[in-house]
Amino acid sequence: MANIKSSAKRAEISERNRLRNKSYKSAVKTLMKKYFEAVNTCKSAPSEEVLVSANTKMSLAFSKIDKAVKCGILHPNNGARKKARLAKALKTVQPKPIV
Numbered sequence: 001m002a003n004i005k006s007s008a009k010r011a012e013i014s015e016r017n018r019l020r021n022k023s024y025k026s027a028v029k030t031l032m033k034k035y036f037e038a039v040n041t042c043k044s045a046p047s048e049e050v051l052v053s054a055n056t057k058m059s060l061a062f063s064k065i066d067k068a069v070k071c072g073i074l075h076p077n078n079g080a081r082k083k084a085r086l087a088k089a090l091k092t093v094q095p096k097p098i099v
Helices: 005-044 048-070 076-093
Strands: none
Touching (some): 005 076
């Protein structure tokens, strides 16, 4: 334990922030995992409602990633990379538009 009051307080604050950051990162990972499962379901049994479900899960994951970046929990490049992976996964499943 720290001997100086200010360093003890900083230790408490950093522990509190670490737990908050951990919960955010865990939520991002969980949402991404659920999204990738929805995409795999869409690959195996393509239907309109499964695709809509995947889109809503992508929207939730994007929102959580953006909030984590805004709060400084994730680096902006890390958030952009995660969002790019999500978008790329859906792009392989969606039907190509007829031109």
